[in-house]
Amino acid sequence: MKAIILAAGISVRMGVKTYGVPKPLLKINGSSLIEHNVSKLSKFPEISEIIIVVGYKKELIINELGHDYDGLKISYIFNSQYRETNSSFSMWLAREYVAKGFIVMNGDTLIDERYLNRIINEDSDSSVLIDLFFTKFTFEDLKVSIDRDFKVNDIGKDILLTDKTYGSPAIYKFQNESVKLLFELIEENFIKKNSLKSLLSKAVQIFSSKYKVIAISIDESVFWIDIDTPDDYQNAINYFENNS
Numbered sequence: 001m002k003a004i005i006l007a008a009g010i011s012v013r014m015g016v017k018t019y020g021v022p023k024p025l026l027k028i029n030g031s032s033l034i035e036h037n038v039s040k041l042s043k044f045p046e047i048s049e050i051i052i053v054v055g056y057k058k059e060l061i062i063n064e065l066g067h068d069y070d071g072l073k074i075s076y077i078f079n080s081q082y083r084e085t086n087s088s089f090s091m092w093l094a095r096e097y098v099a100k101g102f103i104v105m106n107g108d109t110l111i112d113e114r115y116l117n118r119i120i121n122e123d124s125d126s127s128v129l130i131d132l133f134f135t136k137f138t139f140e141d142l143k144v145s146i147d148r149d150f151k152v153n154d155i156g157k158d159i160l161l162t163d164k165t166y167g168s169p170a171i172y173k174f175q176n177e178s179v180k181l182l183f184e185l186i187e188e189n190f191i192k193k194n195s196l197k198s199l200l201s202k203a204v205q206i207f208s209s210k211y212k213v214i215a216i217s218i219d220e221s222v223f224w225i226d227i228d229t230p231d232d233y234q235n236a237i238n239y240f241e242n243n244s
Helices: 010-018 033-041 058-065 085-092 113-119 177-191 200-210 231-241
Strands: 001-007 051-054 072-078 102-106 126-129 144-146 152-156 164-167 172-174 214-215
Touching: 001 033, 001 085, 010 058, 010 231, 033 051, 033 058, 033 072, 033 113, 051 058, 051 085, 085 177, 085 200, 102 113, 113 126, 113 172, 152 200, 172 177, 177 200
Parallel strands: 001 051, 001 102, 051 072, 126 214
Antiparallel strands: 102 172, 126 172, 144 152, 144 164
């Protein structure tokens, strides 16, 4: 199985903190965001390769990580249209490299290894991580509504909230036939219609309306964060300062 890290964007909401530097290279506790995740992924023997989709200042990320991390191969895909596209397009660019299955995450997400272990070892053909303890939302939070069997009913930032709606770090796994179905869906709904600004969560939302997607979690509340704003970044710094 391969792991994909989407790291092509400009991150305008971060203001001066990402001036001239990709957001995944911001430092947390002495290491960049993306190195934190590469380091964690490298500990799982199930992961055979990490593929990073780069765009803005791509050479800085490549220089930071190189092509090998503790014996795990790192490859890069360049999204040359990073200014005009979003994560669904970056995902589509990786379609020829992950036919046997993959997990995918954003380059600005910090996640506990227990979450990664849970999704890497999930048997379902398609799945998404959720946090059962995350039920107080802002508009920007990714939300997942599920049924009593943990099947995804809806996913997105602006979905209707129910008593079975939870936050999500936007980490997905697709394997077997679901891989082909996902890329066909992205091509039909976004690529052919030139709707290249769509988030990957939108593709998963459409996918879940047609096929089964299982929401998975762990049984304890542990720290994770999507770093979208300077406040998020400071919160991550504060967490590591208080828990190191």
